[in-house]
Amino acid sequence: MNLMEASVTKGRILRAKHFFARRNMAYLAAASALFMGASSAHAAGTLAGTDIVNIAQASYDGPSGTVTVDSNPVTITVDELLDVTVVSGDPGDVATTPGVSAQVTTYQVTNTGNGSEAFTLAADTAKTGDDFDTTFEQIVLDTNNNGVYDVGVDTVYAAGTNDPVLAADESVTVFILSTIPATANDAERAEVELSATAVTGSGTPGTTFAGQGDGGGDAVVGSTGADGADSGFFVVQVADVALVKSATIVDPFGGTEAVPGATITYQIVATTSGSGSLVNLTIADDVPGDTTYVNESITLESAALTDSNADADEGSFDGTQIAVALGTIASGQTRTITFQVTID
Template identity: 65%
Template sequence: MDYAPTQHLGRRTDLFAALAVGRRWAFAFGTAFLALASTAAQSAGTIAGTDIINSAQATYDAPGGGTPVTIDSNMVTIKVDELLDVTVVSSDPGDVTVAPGWTGQVLTYQLTNSGNGSEAFTLSADTTKPGDEFDTSFEIAILDSNGNGVYDPGVDTIYTPGTNDPILAPDESITVFILSTIPASANDTERAEIELSAIAKTGTGTPGSIFAGQGDGGGDAVIGSSGARDAGSGFFAVQASDVTLVKSATIVDPYGGTEPVPGAVIVYQLVATTIGSSDLTNLAISDAIPADTTYKSESITLEGAPLSDALSDGDAGAFDSGAVTVALGTVPGGQTRTITFQVTID
């Protein structure tokens, strides 16, 4: 009679133990998955090589109302792999304006390690992209060594592939400058595309591909959505400006005719026409008075309006040292300015 209850209590204890083991494993796996889903330390994700360590516990009331029993699961350790990702974008707000024949023209890019481990990147520039209207000549790539985002000649570092490939921490960015020469044959309004590419030195490939054991901290390296390579494009746009100058003359002789005889007045007309899509700055026209003639004072006009001969009276015209000058200032492309002045044949 005394033994039967003891057997029954043993069966109850076995049942509790079995339930505890089942709950132990359920807690272990469930909590481990929750830990994986909630450990984003930065935009690139949890740092590669981080150990995610987790265990679970099960508690139950001891038989007979004693102290509750707590049972620990085994520890589950998961090492975070390195995700290889990169982004390259142009930092210029729009097309960079250039003119034919210019050298050392700068396009600016931002390279960002969007993976979760420290990674080196190899860079290359493509100046022969199809679909644009002219190709530049690649000069050099420069790394922004002082981090101010502006190209500083003699301060920033010349980039040599395989020698000083930038090594970036997760989420770290670096500015890269590409210097180019604009060909003299480039025409007004034409554009050129220059593409900067970056590839992870660990490797590239299809997203999800694995480089076993090559990740930071001893884990694997896994190709991210970018394929561990990216490219961004910047553009040059030509704004070529020039001016044509056409001179003509009409003659009024003292007898009411048009013969160039002594005493006849020559009216010279100068027509300046700007060409191209950009402004011409500090445009000035000058014309020396020819030999055997005498300048007729206060005869300069601009667009039909009279200008004075004085040098410093505030208007655009002047007569000095035997020459007529008219300062036109900044003139937009595609506009015309007409100047006249008179001389008398001696």
Template identity: 55%
Template sequence: MGAATAVFGAPALHAAGTPAGTPIQNTASASYDDGGTTITVDSNTVTLVVDEILDIAVTSADPGDITAAPGELNAVLTYTVTNGGNGPEPALLTGDPNIAGDDFDPDAISIFIDTDGNGNYDPGTDTLYDPTTPPVLAADETITVFILGDIPATAADTERSEVSLTATAATGSGAPGTVFAGQGEGGANAVVGSTGATDVDSGFYLIVDADLDLTKTATVVDQFGGTSQIPGATITYQLTSEATGTGTLANVVITDAIPADTTYVANSITLDGLGMTDIVDADSASFDGSGITVSLGAVTAGTINIIEFQVVID
């Protein structure tokens, strides 16, 4: 189901109440007057054992879509699993990356248990889920569970992927009130609670990707005021860099070699209309004798940068 359905459609869990397996004992008594003597008679003791309630809830713990890049490995989705029952219960976990109606499916997923309880996925610390030894949740206990997904390289900017986590009581699930005789804590019965002893919720990946478009134009002005491409004419090259998509590109560096049969015009580099120096210094540009380099750093999608420099035809 979708996240909204799981949050608003699932029955609410309540406090576990009296622990499963707790004996409830009661003995009645009667008294009467027998010739001036008060006689007390006790009934037999009736002992009832509190049955175990099976209630499991799953909730996505992410504040919204988790951004990921095409080809990213181990992108983390976070969920909580709560035992709303009144006895310890193993929780069987299943992840499903193949939800119909979304834009793409992760190439692979794996499930991890938050071993140190800090709510963050810690490689090398948190435990890979083993279905043969599912985590045992105490009554009213909540644990954090992570699904790690490998994002396909073909995933495109703004695409979304839905991944669900299902948790089910190992003792059994079904319609509320279903009884599993003798399978509860302390040999009592286990009774399915309001959640049906199983629940599911979804997390979502959102692809955030940026690309760089680079175009180059040339304008010629000759020494006679015309545009002839003759020796002595000045060529102004303009490089237009545009970041597209929705992400951020890191460490963007633009280089351009000085063409043969031309001579670079010293200190002619401009970036977005601001003059740059040729030496390596605090500004973003430099000239090394054979070409120019302009370092743009981190560039967010939607940013346009314009670089210009000049050469003279030999």
């Protein structure tokens, strides 16, 4: 090979290297953008059914310039990964009381696979290791997507009939309704589990269901086994109130005899107990016969209350009965009320 031929050959090689370097950089940039976009949009990567197409290319210098030659295209269809997660939607234990029905625990089911998939739901209210078992009523789908169980609005779930179909990364809120047994005791807890299983199939990660994937490829069980579960908990919160009433007498002569004209001061001590709260607790007492109520004599924790039920304080007198509205009182609290009457 003479010097001129070597120079021409070297130039061709450099041009070819430059061409392939530019093409490979473009492919890498495109692949990187596709990967980043897929990562942010899809939990399991590229959507099932997507065709990955690759064509090789050669080039050389011809008499009239650069000539390129393409290979046959190779097309690979992305298979569907079957994955699902279930997460309790309650911020903590759901407070309840014995003997009540339609008690709700909340869950979020998310399709973490890369294709559209239907999921079968199941509830387990007989988990071991808790204090008592609830009675299962029904599973309900959050039809209006507000995250709150709405009676008569949200849809009752029936396995095999309205299994939720979720796109990749899509979630649905699910409620389990339970009845709390009357025998449940204060502070006891009950576990309620929701599970979701891919209808196409589940099992050991890597298990393949040929031709059953979304988009026409295979369906492959992902890292979750295509079967997710999580639990919510009820806690029984019972509250009670005990009343202790006493009376002191001051007669017109400075003594303590129950004679006409004597003033009786009644004291009522209300003490709450248990682990819950009493809602809208009101203490009431009838004015006894043969006595007359002393106007504006009601006190709460030694503070005077008015007799009118139209004002902002807690006290009222309706002509026959005094009442003190205490509102919601947590357990372990004490409230002391007094009022006065005179003996007729």
